[in-house]
Amino acid sequence: MPLIAWTSQLNVGVKLLNNDHKQLVNLINSLHDGLVTGQAKPELESVFESLVSFTRIHHANEEKFLAEAGYHGFQAHKREHDQMLDQLLELQIRFIQSAQLGVEMEIMQRLRVWLFKHIQGSDQKFAPHLKTINVEAILAGWKAPVESPPKLPVVETRIEQGVW
Ligand SMILES: [Fe+2]
Numbered sequence: 001m002p003l004i005a006w007t008s009q010l011n012v013g014v015k016l017l018n019n020d021h022k023q024l025v026n027l028i029n030s031l032h033d034g035l036v037t038g039q040a041k042p043e044l045e046s047v048f049e050s051l052v053s054f055t056r057i058h059h060a061n062e063e064k065f066l067a068e069a070g071y072h073g074f075q076a077h078k079r080e081h082d083q084m085l086d087q088l089l090e091l092q093i094r095f096i097q098s099a100q101l102g103v104e105m106e107i108m109q110r111l112r113v114w115l116f117k118h119i120q121g122s123d124q125k126f127a128p129h130l131k132t133i134n135v136e137a138i139l140a141g142w143k144a145p146v147e148s149p150p151k152l153p154v155v156e157t158r159i160e161q162g163v164w
């Protein structure tokens with residue numbers, strides 16, 4: 001059973017960002033599944049590394065999007081992203097150093113809260129603003145600020161196409 005299920009509470013109204021969030025959910029779920037099924041530690045560490053690199057990619061995407069959308073809370077949101085990355089890197093170090101499943105499962109719970117708290121608490125705050133602007137115009141000229149690494153785990157959650 002996945003640790004995190006995608007629900008409408010996580011929907012921020014723009015598929016580009018929703019798909020990124022789904023990718024983060026999938027990476028956390030992959031890590032959790034790997035722990036539960038006894039996957040080798042180096043493989044788990046590589047999934048964790050993918051979570052870190054995709055978090056950087058998503059933050060860059062979201063920040064570019066919010067800047068282009070003229071979101072008034074942009075600076076505060078960017079600061080929160082920087083703090084989130086610091087928290088994630090701390091968890092990654094603890095994960096690598098741990099040799100106990102109990103500690104690693106506790107880190108999984110922290111990752112779940114880390115993601116939910118930000119999407120539900122902060123990302124949801126920009127959703128009403130995006131409804132007032134021309135999102136299609138931003139997406140029409142969209143160029144990803146950071147290229148995705150060549151190897152990312154297979155996405156299991158359905159990725160939606162289209163604008164909304
Ligand atoms: Fe965010």
Ligand SMILES: [Fe+2]
Binds near residue numbers: 058119123
């Ligand atoms: Fe986000």
